[in-house]
Amino acid sequence: MKAYVFGIGILLMLSFSFAGLTFTAAGAMRRFQLQFGPLLSLAVGFGALIALVAALTWSVPARG
Helix, strand or coil: HHHHHHHHHHHHHHHHHHHHHHHHHHHHHHHCCCCCCHHHHHHHHHHHHHHHHHHHHHHHCCCC
16 A cells, blocks of 8 residues: 555544544533533544544554
8 A cells, every 4th residue: 555545544534533523522512502612622622633643653563
């Protein structure tokens, strides 16, 4: 597999994960009628995405 095809696949996976996490957080925030709900849902989605990337990075063995 070519490196750019793999890179595009990873970017698509991360963007869809971010969209799903943000949508889920926005649904939870909508129940509480918060003033900064949309901005807070983006922050929650971004934080969860960073945690997902860190877990994936930690689980992949080192090269060599």
